[in-house]
């Protein structure tokens with residue numbers, strides 16, 4: 001999958017040079033290009049912000065550099081995403097859906113946002129990462145890209161996807177590693193039993209209890225009920 005990220009702050013994307021996302025890029029299953037919107041400005045002072053019509057606090061990103069930056073990477077198979085607190089809230093299902101696309105373009109907004117016509121021209125999907133406001137679209141773009149990458153073939157093993165939180169509608173069960181007793185606290189006996197059926201049953205119970213306690217909004221009982 002190819003992902004082009006348009007931003008005024010390309011250095012914000014350094015985290016993609018680490019760990020799983022870096023490995024996926026080296027393997028060739030993921031290609032992430034970070035593009036500096038400022039490289040597209042025609043303003044002699046390289047200015048990339050402008051005042052909103054109608055007045056009000058703050059500045060918008062200038063239309064021309066953002067438009068030209070998108071045009072430089074867009075084709076008919078591209079899906080354009082605009083991270084914004086005014087969008088629909090991103091979740092596990094959206095991550096899976098985006099992972100099926102062949103080309104994504106992220107426009108990272110700064111200041112008070114972008115001109116509405118850019119959203120219309122490129123049919124951009126506005127997506128938020130939660131009910132709070134951040135200073136720019138870079139962190140949300142990174143969150144969304146990190147999360148969708150996990151569903152791109154070749155990035156992770158199939159097992160790691162099946163056992164994680166949300167994959168079965170439940171939060172993940174507690175996990176333990178060595179030693180068997182740490183600071184006086186013991187690993188639950190069942191995990192040492194070697195009885196895989198009992199272990200699976202215990203894990204399911206723990207996942208259900210945790211989901212009921214922490215996220216009652218997610219808990220709908222057994223699959224199929226409601």
Ligand code: 6GU
Nearest residue numbers: 083084085129132134140
């Ligand atoms: Cl996508 N952008 C900004 N600036 N703030 C947010 C957000 C996005 N999602 C939640 N808060």
